[in-house]
Amino acid sequence: KQEVTQIPAALSVPEGENLVLNCSFTDSAIYNLQWFRQDPGKGLTSLLLIQSSQREQTSGRLNASLDKSSGRSTLYIAASQPGDSATYLCAARSGSRLTFGEGTQLTVNP
Amino acid sequence: SAVISQKPSRDICQRGTSLTIQCQVDSQVTMMFWYRQQPGQSLTLIATANQGSEATYESGFVIDKFPISRPNLTFSTLTVSNMSPEDSSIYLCSVDQAGGPDTQYFGPGTRLTVL
Numbered sequence: 001k002q003e004v005t006q007i008p009a010a011l012s013v014p015e016g017e018n019l020v021l022n023c024s025f026t027d028s029a030i031y032n033l034q035w036f037r038q039d040p041g042k043g044l045t046s047l048l049l050i051q052s053s054q055r056e057q058t059s060g061r062l063n064a065s066l067d068k069s070s071g072r073s074t075l076y077i078a079a080s081q082p083g084d085s086a087t088y089l090c091a092a093r094s095g096s097r098l099t100f101g102e103g104t105q106l107t108v109n110p
Numbered sequence: 111s112a113v114i115s116q117k118p119s120r121d122i123c124q125r126g127t128s129l130t131i132q133c134q135v136d137s138q139v140t141m142m143f144w145y146r147q148q149p150g151q152s153l154t155l156i157a158t159a160n161q162g163s164e165a166t167y168e169s170g171f172v173i174d175k176f177p178i179s180r181p182n183l184t185f186s187t188l189t190v191s192n193m194s195p196e197d198s199s200i201y202l203c204s205v206d207q208a209g210g211p212d213t214q215y216f217g218p219g220t221r222l223t224v225l
Contacts, residue, residue: 031212032212034213034214041200041221043217043218044204044216046214046215046216089152089153093212093214096158096206097158098155100152101152102151103152
């Protein structure tokens, strides 16, 4: 059974800092890994998807990497802004099923 | 990307009653999914809803408690039956974007509070 863990559970940084969110998964036989953002009381917004054959994906200030053999993914956020404050979830896909981590709650202080 | 709407966006219900949540997608999709997010926790898959067949439930979830309908390729409903306070959660619908990079898209969620 796939298990996904995210570290840290919460993170508070000053505006402008670069930061890294970590995601690990126990079963490396994944189809892809997806990073989401969730604002309080809201649904999920897809940020980046990395296929199992890829090493990284970039979108604007976001960069996600995937090391399938070690069961790890990282989400790098450059030059953080207060608007980046949210909970970030990673999800590993096996077949049609997504297994989610518990999330990292990010606060970027002005 | 698929645009997903859910109704209601939130509701407060009494113990023992049932609530049906609707999910509408702006394009035809093969697979639709229902997730639950309990307070302070991450998402857990309830079931996969396929058009023309019975839903497939994950371990710990049963059809009598969470009946699902999927009458066509753009619509699904999830009913939370005989509710108790433990059912207070956000319920989210999601879809696979077939033919693309297999991104899953999520609806805005339904926030349910059971008193």
